[in-house]
Amino acid sequence: MHARLLRDYRTQYHDPVRFLAGETVRVDDRDTEWPEFLWATDPDGRSGWVHQRYLAGDTGETTAVRDYTARELDADAGQIVELIEEAGGWWWSATDDGRSGWLPARDIDLERNPS
Structure with missing residues (x-):
């Protein structure tokens, strides 16, 4: 379409969070404007907003279920x-x-x- x-x-965000399926990601907060998005930090220390469908959990350390870039x-x-x-x-x-x-x-x- x-x-x-x-x-x-x-x-x-000029250096966006990004990760591959299976990598460990640290999740901190949920966005108030876009509630399906979580503030997450990738294995290389980049942080940014990630849609919850790309992660196995929504708090603490969790696993990426799909490749993602913000x-x-x-x-x-x-x-x-x-x-x-x-x-x-x-x-x-x-x-x-x-x-x-x-x-x-x-x-x-x-x-x-x-x-």
Whole structure:
């Protein structure tokens, strides 16, 4: 599915948390704005928000059940992106030039079928 970006979006975390399935991840807090996301630290010490579906537990040390990166996608208003996977109000998206990352669903027009 493709959609049009309603407003510019810029990366907030430039060295995002990332891990592979089976790695140990430390979980601290749950986000109040995006309650399906947990503040987690990867094995290399990078911290960031992780959707709970990527982890076996939601407190303390837990195991990653899927590969994950919190990389966000820099994109401009009006740009068409491919929507790949939704998680807690965010979409893993890709541009036609091969870049990919997360975008907030509130910035994406899902109502129209972009050309």
